[in-house]
Amino acid sequence: MMRTVKGRVVGDTSQRDNQDASNQQYAGDLVRLLVKQGFTDWFYCPGSRDAPLGYALNHLAASHRLDLHVRIDERDAAFMALGAARAGHPAVLVMTSGTAVGNALPAVMEAAHAGLALLVLSADRPAALRGTGANQTTWQPGIFGDFVRFAADIQPGITPAELQDTVSAAAAACQGESASPHPATAEKHFPLPGPVHINASFIEPLAPPETIEAFATRAARTNASEEPFDPHQAPRGTLLIAGDLSDATYADLREAVKNAGIPVLAEPQTAWRRHSNAVRAYAKAAGTTLAAVAEHNLERVIVAGRPTLTRPITRLISRRDIPVETVGTPGTTVNLAGNIARQWEDASTLACELAKAAQPSQGSAPRRPDAEAPESWLEMWRVAGEKAAATLTQDWGFHSAAQVIWDSTMYSPEPVDLFLGASLTIRVFDAVARNSAPNPIPDPPRADVLMPRASRENPAQPDSSTPAQAINPQVSTCDAHRVFTNRGLAGIDGTIASAWGAALARRQPMRLVFGDVSFFHDLGALCHGSAEEVPNLQVIVINNGGGRIFGGLEHGAAPADTFTRMFLTPQVGDVCGLARAVGWQPERVDSLAGLVSALAQPVRGLSLLEIVLPPA
Incomplete structure (x- = not known):
C-alpha cells in the first residue's frame, strides 16, 4: 500500500499482475461493499470508463438491493445526491473520468461545510496513463482537496482485503466515525461527517464478456463485405497523424509531407485537415479495409499534437514494432505506450530529414492486376478513405x-x-x-x-x-x-x-x-x-x-x-x-x-x- 497526502493508492498495477478479479468482479465487489455500509441511494452518470460500475449498479437495482437514478449531467446528479444525504440517506455519486469529476466540486463543497454523508465514486484510466496525453485522463486523485474527509486512489489488481479496508475507511470517514479524522475537519472548521472520494481505475475491456462477444459477432457481420488489401501487393510508407494542439503553420514541413506523398490523417479541428494529402474516413479505412496494410506495411508514424478520437489511430500510435515519432513541444504531444522513438521540437529539421529520406516506395508502386488498384501509398489511402466516406x-x-x-x-x-x-x-x-x-x-x-x-x-x-x-x-x-x-x-x-x-x-x-x-x-x-x-x-x-x-x-x-x-x-x-x-x-x-x-x-x-x- 502506498500512502499519499490526500489518501492512498491501492493495488498499483506496477506492483501486481491483474489476476485477482476481472473488471466486472472488481466493480461488483466495490458496489456491494458500499451497499453493505449503508449506501443504498446511487446517482449514476453514464460514461465508458465507469461502465463496469454501471453494469453492477443496474444488476443490483434490478434485484432491489439499491435505489438507482441515472442523470446525464454530473453537476445535477451531485446535487441530487447531496439532497438525498441532506434527507438522511447517505448517497453515492458515480461518474466517468475527465471533466465529469470536476462537476461534483460545488456539491462536495456544500457537503463539506454542511457535514453531509456524500461519497463520490469516480472512474479513471489506469495511473500509468496520467501525463501521457491519453484521452479524458487527468489527475483525479486529490481533485477535491481538503473538502473531503478521506480519499483513495485504487487500481486494478486490488485484493479483496484491500478493497474491504478501503471501503470501510471511506464509510467511517463519511459518517464521522473515523478513528483518525481528516486534519481539515479541525483546520478548516468542518463538521466531523462529510464527503469522501474513491477514485477507481479500470482497464479495458469495460463490458461483460457476453456483451463483448455479442459485439464482436455483430462487427464481424457488418464488416463481412469489406474487401481488404493484400499487404504483399500494397506499397509501403509513412503516415502523419495530426490531433488537437498540432501546429500546421510550418510551411516547410507541410511542403515536405506533400512532396513525400505522406498521407495525412488529421482530426477535423486541425489545420492539417486542409492539407492536400488529408485523407477522409481514415479511421474507418485503417480499422477495416486497410487493417492488414496498416499492420504490415507501415514503416514510420509521425504524430503531431494529441490524436484522441478513434481506437484504430490509438493502436497505430501505440505500436512498438515501428518508429513512432512526435513533432511539437513537450505537453502538446502523446506518449500513450512509452514507445516514442524521437521527439522533434524543430519542425524544420524534420522537414529536411523527410526530404532526404524520401524513399521510392512512397512514390509509385507496380500496378496490381486489378485495373482500379491505387498506384501509390498516398493514393491507396485516399481511395480507401473516399470509398468509406461514400458508404457512410x-x-x-x-x-x-x-x-x-x-x-x-x-x-x-x-x-x-x-x-x-x-x-x-x-x-x-x-x-x-x-x-x-x-x-x-x-x-x-x-x-x-x-x-x-x-x-x-x-x-x-x-x-x-x-x-x-x-x-x-x-x-x-x-x-x-x-x-x-x-x-x-x-x-x-x-x-x-x-x-x-x-x-x-x-x-x-x-x-x-x-x-x-x-x-x-x-x-x-x-x-x-x-x-x-x-x-x-x-x-x-x-x-x-x-x-x-x-x-x-x-x-x-x-x-x-x-x-x-x-x-x-x-x-x-x-x-x-x-x-x-x-x-x-x-x-x-x-x-x-x-x-x-x-x-x-x-x-x-x-x-x-x-x-x-x-x-x-
Missing part, C-alpha cells in the same frame, strides 16, 4: 447531415466558424470532412433578401425577430472558417457556452453542431441577460435519440433495456420548444433537402436548428 453518407443520417453542414459552412463565401461537440459529433465530422470544396458550392442568399420587408425598407428600425444587440457579422479581422472543439479532456460540459464565448470573441457568425444529450447537458447556456450583447450563433442539434456513441462501442451489444437506461439515456423534452421559450428562433428539419434549405440562410442572431434523424 449514402443514406440520410448523421454522416450525410454532417457532410452538408461541413460543406455549406467551411466553403461558404461569407466567413462562418464551426464549433464541433465532443463525443459522437466530432467523430462523424472526422469521417466526412473534406480538405477542399466540392464543386459547385452555391452562393447563399443575400442577407438583405432574407430580411423582413420592414427591415429592408427602414434599416434603422429592425424587425423584432432580429435581436437588436446582435453582433455585426461584417466586423471581423480574423481568419475565416475556423473549426473549434473542446478536446483537452473531451467532455460535453458547457458546449453551448463555449461556442457562445468563441463567437463573441471572433465577432463573426458561428455554427455549433452537437448531439441532443450535449444540448440537454448545457440548457442553462441558452439563457442570457436582456441587456447583453449576443453573437450570431446557430446551434444545430443532431437529435438521434440519445447517446448513440455507445452503440458503436461494446456496450451497444448489451441487452436492450440495459443499453437504453445506462448508456443511450434518451431525454424528455422538446428541443425547439425549449429554445423558443428563452428567445431563440428554432426550426426543425427531418430530411436532407430540408437541411440544405435551412443552411442556405445566413447565421444572424440566436437561432437553433434541430435535425431529427430516423430511428437507428
Whole structure:
C-alpha cells in the first residue's frame, strides 16, 4: 500500500499482475461493499470508463438491493445526491473520468461545510496513463482537496482485503466515525461527517464478456463485405497523424509531407485537415479495409499534437514494432505506450530529414492486376478513405447531415466558424470532412433578401425577430472558417457556452453542431441577460435519440433495456420548444433537402436548428 497526502493508492498495477478479479468482479465487489455500509441511494452518470460500475449498479437495482437514478449531467446528479444525504440517506455519486469529476466540486463543497454523508465514486484510466496525453485522463486523485474527509486512489489488481479496508475507511470517514479524522475537519472548521472520494481505475475491456462477444459477432457481420488489401501487393510508407494542439503553420514541413506523398490523417479541428494529402474516413479505412496494410506495411508514424478520437489511430500510435515519432513541444504531444522513438521540437529539421529520406516506395508502386488498384501509398489511402466516406453518407443520417453542414459552412463565401461537440459529433465530422470544396458550392442568399420587408425598407428600425444587440457579422479581422472543439479532456460540459464565448470573441457568425444529450447537458447556456450583447450563433442539434456513441462501442451489444437506461439515456423534452421559450428562433428539419434549405440562410442572431434523424 502506498500512502499519499490526500489518501492512498491501492493495488498499483506496477506492483501486481491483474489476476485477482476481472473488471466486472472488481466493480461488483466495490458496489456491494458500499451497499453493505449503508449506501443504498446511487446517482449514476453514464460514461465508458465507469461502465463496469454501471453494469453492477443496474444488476443490483434490478434485484432491489439499491435505489438507482441515472442523470446525464454530473453537476445535477451531485446535487441530487447531496439532497438525498441532506434527507438522511447517505448517497453515492458515480461518474466517468475527465471533466465529469470536476462537476461534483460545488456539491462536495456544500457537503463539506454542511457535514453531509456524500461519497463520490469516480472512474479513471489506469495511473500509468496520467501525463501521457491519453484521452479524458487527468489527475483525479486529490481533485477535491481538503473538502473531503478521506480519499483513495485504487487500481486494478486490488485484493479483496484491500478493497474491504478501503471501503470501510471511506464509510467511517463519511459518517464521522473515523478513528483518525481528516486534519481539515479541525483546520478548516468542518463538521466531523462529510464527503469522501474513491477514485477507481479500470482497464479495458469495460463490458461483460457476453456483451463483448455479442459485439464482436455483430462487427464481424457488418464488416463481412469489406474487401481488404493484400499487404504483399500494397506499397509501403509513412503516415502523419495530426490531433488537437498540432501546429500546421510550418510551411516547410507541410511542403515536405506533400512532396513525400505522406498521407495525412488529421482530426477535423486541425489545420492539417486542409492539407492536400488529408485523407477522409481514415479511421474507418485503417480499422477495416486497410487493417492488414496498416499492420504490415507501415514503416514510420509521425504524430503531431494529441490524436484522441478513434481506437484504430490509438493502436497505430501505440505500436512498438515501428518508429513512432512526435513533432511539437513537450505537453502538446502523446506518449500513450512509452514507445516514442524521437521527439522533434524543430519542425524544420524534420522537414529536411523527410526530404532526404524520401524513399521510392512512397512514390509509385507496380500496378496490381486489378485495373482500379491505387498506384501509390498516398493514393491507396485516399481511395480507401473516399470509398468509406461514400458508404457512410449514402443514406440520410448523421454522416450525410454532417457532410452538408461541413460543406455549406467551411466553403461558404461569407466567413462562418464551426464549433464541433465532443463525443459522437466530432467523430462523424472526422469521417466526412473534406480538405477542399466540392464543386459547385452555391452562393447563399443575400442577407438583405432574407430580411423582413420592414427591415429592408427602414434599416434603422429592425424587425423584432432580429435581436437588436446582435453582433455585426461584417466586423471581423480574423481568419475565416475556423473549426473549434473542446478536446483537452473531451467532455460535453458547457458546449453551448463555449461556442457562445468563441463567437463573441471572433465577432463573426458561428455554427455549433452537437448531439441532443450535449444540448440537454448545457440548457442553462441558452439563457442570457436582456441587456447583453449576443453573437450570431446557430446551434444545430443532431437529435438521434440519445447517446448513440455507445452503440458503436461494446456496450451497444448489451441487452436492450440495459443499453437504453445506462448508456443511450434518451431525454424528455422538446428541443425547439425549449429554445423558443428563452428567445431563440428554432426550426426543425427531418430530411436532407430540408437541411440544405435551412443552411442556405445566413447565421444572424440566436437561432437553433434541430435535425431529427430516423430511428437507428
